[in-house]
Amino acid sequence: MKELSNQVAIVGVDESDEIGSLPNVSQLSLHLQSIHNAIADAGLKISDIDGIFTAGQHSPVLLGESLGITPRYVDGTTVGGCSFIIMVGHALVALYHGLCDVAVVSHGESGRSGTGVTRSRDTSLVGQFEMPYGFGGAPTYFGMITTRHMHEYGTTLENWADVAVSTRAWAGLNPKAKFQDPITVQDVLDSRPMFYPFNLLNICLVTDAGGAVVLTRADRAKDCAKKPVYVRGAGEGAEHTLVTNMRDLPMSRATTISGNKAFEMASVSHSDFDHIMLYDAFTSGPPIMLESLGFCKPGEGVGFFEDGKSTPGGSLPINTNGGGLSYTHSGMYGIFPIIEAVRQQRGECGDRQVPGASMSLVNGMGGMLSTAGTIVLSHEK
Amino acid sequence: MELQRPLPTPMTPEAMPYWDGLREGKLMLPQCNDCGKAHFFPRIICPHCHSRNVGWIQASGKGKLYSFEIAYRSLNPNFKIEPPYILAMVELEEGPRIMSNLINIEPDPAVIKCDMPVEVVFEKQTDEVTISLFQPAS
Numbered sequence: 408m409k410e411l412s413n414q415v416a417i418v419g420v421d422e423s424d425e426i427g428s429l430p431n432v433s434q435l436s437l438h439l440q441s442i443h444n445a446i447a448d449a450g451l452k453i454s455d456i457d458g459i460f461t462a463g464q465h466s467p468v469l470l471g472e473s474l475g476i477t478p479r480y481v482d483g484t485t486v487g488g489c490s491f492i493i494m495v496g497h498a499l500v501a502l503y504h505g506l507c508d509v510a511v512v513s514h515g516e517s518g519r520s521g522t523g524v525t526r527s528r529d530t531s532l533v534g535q536f537e538m539p540y541g542f543g544g545a546p547t548y549f550g551m552i553t554t555r556h557m558h559e560y561g562t563t564l565e566n567w568a569d570v571a572v573s574t575r576a577w578a579g580l581n582p583k584a585k586f587q588d589p590i591t592v593q594d595v596l597d598s599r600p601m602f603y604p605f606n607l608l609n610i611c612l613v614t615d616a617g618g619a620v621v622l623t624r625a626d627r628a629k630d631c632a633k634k635p636v637y638v639r640g641a642g643e644g645a646e647h648t649l650v651t652n653m654r655d656l657p658m659s660r661a662t663t664i665s666g667n668k669a670f671e672m673a674s675v676s677h678s679d680f681d682h683i684m685l686y687d688a689f690t691s692g693p694p695i696m697l698e699s700l701g702f703c704k705p706g707e708g709v710g711f712f713e714d715g716k717s718t719p720g721g722s723l724p725i726n727t728n729g730g731g732l733s734y735t736h737s738g739m740y741g742i743f744p745i746i747e748a749v750r751q752q753r754g755e756c757g758d759r760q761v762p763g764a765s766m767s768l769v770n771g772m773g774g775m776l777s778t779a780g781t782i783v784l785s786h787e788k
Numbered sequence: 789m790e791l792q793r794p795l796p797t798p799m800t801p802e803a804m805p806y807w808d809g810l811r812e813g814k815l816m817l818p819q820c821n822d823c824g825k826a827h828f829f830p831r832i833i834c835p836h837c838h839s840r841n842v843g844w845i846q847a848s849g850k851g852k853l854y855s856f857e858i859a860y861r862s863l864n865p866n867f868k869i870e871p872p873y874i875l876a877m878v879e880l881e882e883g884p885r886i887m888s889n890l891i892n893i894e895p896d897p898a899v900i901k902c903d904m905p906v907e908v909v910f911e912k913q914t915d916e917v918t919i920s921l922f923q924p925a926s
Binding site for chain 2: 530531532534535536538539540541542543544546547551552554555558599601602603604605649651652656
């Protein structure tokens with residue numbers, strides 16, 4: 408895969424017109440707004456799109472039909488919230504081989520309001536073996552990974568609270584973030600108990616939102632409206648659907664596989680990154696991802712969030728948009744850390760801009776660290 | 789009496805020996821007749837050696853609490869047991885992990901410990917359905 412490094416660039420990104428609580432906007436409209444906005448950001452036309460990538464309830468065919476275009480490449484890999492990160496890698500391969508010329512990865516989810524949503528999912532195993540005990544919903548599962556982490560490594564509720572505090576500090580600098588007021592570790596510990604070890608402020612938002620990312624080959628990217636952000640590396644991995652079958656809990660084998668592939672393709676090592684975006688459905692997710700990605704030994708990921716290291720002005724900024732914890736989380740959050748990384752690489756982030764950001768890591772999970780997608784982005788080739 | 793829990797659904801054909809066993813007060817596990825390793829959930833192929841020669845064994849019902857959460861609310865309107873209750877991941881002596889509830893202990897993180905020994909308790913839901921719960925080992 409090394410020969411594919413830097414051959415494709417992200418040239419357009421944007422959210423839907425608004426994000427938050429949008430009962431009058433359908434899920435399909437969230438997609439279409441996002442694609443429209445991201446294509447405009449790229450300085451391209453919707454008629455230029457010939458590859459459509461999306462995950463969730465709406466198929467890529469529906470998006471093409473709605474836009475009045477007939478794509479010659481489609482991908483509907485739906486493996487959880489990281490699907491969009493994985494699709495950057497899929498689009499990279501398709502573009503490189505000329506299977507399409509302009510690819511759009513689109514997300515739209517009316518996660519809060521359920522407008523234009525059909526609520527149905529596969530419960531063939533969880534309905535039989537888990538729901539009779541009160542399981543159902545991400546908080547009833549991700550806590551299992553977290554409690555075991557605390558048992559094995561001595562991590563504490565205060566450690567997880569540090570992640571919420573750092574992420575909220577970034578949200579305070581993002582005008583689009585849902586919650587912007589600063590919080591303290593004590594605020595997290597005092598927030599409403601939900602599912603031990605999680606209180607309310609350990610758990611992501613539930614919003615309505617869309618986002619889209621436009622990619623093209625590097626030679627064509629130079630003609631687009633904004634500075635290209637090159638895809639240096641991409642990886643993916645998949646391990647389980649049931650947390651009981653996660654072998655090395657609390658380590659994620661899917662994440663390790665995904666990260667290793669992306670780092671090898673990009674020819675980078677951990678110390679090369681100056682900006683990191685990690686899928687934060689729960690406060691314990693980012694530290695566990697850093698461990699699974701090999702940034703530190705198991706149990707030491709929480710150290711990245713101590714003493715202001717990850718916060719504005721810190722030595723390694725993490726989740727600079729305010730994350731799923733404080734900015735937005737529609738359900739399948741993975742498109743949003745990509746959008747933020749591209750904006751950081753372009754230098755568009757205003758008060759929250761990481762000075763001189765030159766290498767961004769985006770890593771996301773699907774399910775309960777069940778699947779993973781990792782990409783390495785840089786404005787430099 | 790009104791059901792307190794959602795009944796297991798859909799019961800899949802390959803899992804029927806599991807449900808039949810529970811109704812008789814036995815915790816049954818799928819085990820590969822070739823490599824000898826047990827697994828869970830029930831399926832037609834062994835995930836360890838990929839043999840299709842999968843049979844069943846009766847588990848001892850003993851294991852350890854691999855991990856847990858304490859639920860202070862329910863996200864499922866059909867689950868009517870009053871919070872707080874304990875969500876449990878149990879690692880059985882035979883190897884596989886299964887989800888359950890830990891009962892007969894205070895729902896207090898200062899009392900519940902990962903790796904504490906636990907044992908199965910059977911709870912009848914209907915004439916067809918019995919489920920396995922776990923309590924601290926005696």
